[in-house]
Amino acid sequence: MSRYYAEIGRYEQIAIDIANKIVRKELKEGDKLSGRSTLAGAYNVSPETVRRAVALLQSKGVVEALVGKGIIIRSRTAAERFLKDFETKRVIEEIQARIAQLTAERDRINEEIAHELSMLVNYTSKAITRMDMIDEIRIPEDSWVVGQTIESSGINAFHDTLIIAIEKNDDNIFSPDASTKLFANDLLIIASPPGARERIRKIIERTKTQE
Structure with missing residues (x-):
């Protein structure tokens, strides 16, 4: 039985x-x-x-x-x-009982992931801030990178440059990969040497008419 x-x-x-x-x-x-x-x-x-x-x-x-x-x-x-x-x-x-069990397990895992990512960003931010390498750049609405991926925009092409996170209106993306799309008003949290930082800012602030 x-x-x-x-x-x-x-x-x-x-x-x-x-x-x-x-x-x-x-x-x-x-x-x-x-x-x-x-x-x-x-x-x-x-x-x-x-x-x-x-x-x-x-x-x-x-x-x-x-x-x-x-x-x-x-x-x-x-x-x-x-x-x-x-x-x-x-x-x-x-099936309903199994779905409820899996949903609870998924929520538990999501909470653990969010906690670990929060710790990662926290420790990374502290380490990079001490080296004066972190910067925040918001993407203007008329920027040519709107709709581009991180890779196609060329932002990650600079030596020692790392996009730590992208803060959006309704979501935050931690450790985004090269295929992540960029949108207007995204706030990029970037770690890079001072020289590369200025060049990245110029890339992002270039308008579509300046391409």
């Missing part, structure tokens, strides 16, 4: 067992089930638990409880449909 079936209600387990017996033709249409007390003893449960199992099967058209006649098997087809519906429900709930 799967973990799912072990966790559902006992009355549901009994209903599934009876439905399986009907599908396997151990119980046939028109047959009469044992009385509730007998079933309660067979499944080692209370008569109330059996009553709930029978009520569930009756609501699905599998059996019918008739006063004075007992519990009658009504439909093997309904029993098959009941089992299929229950299996579908099981699969859906297991």
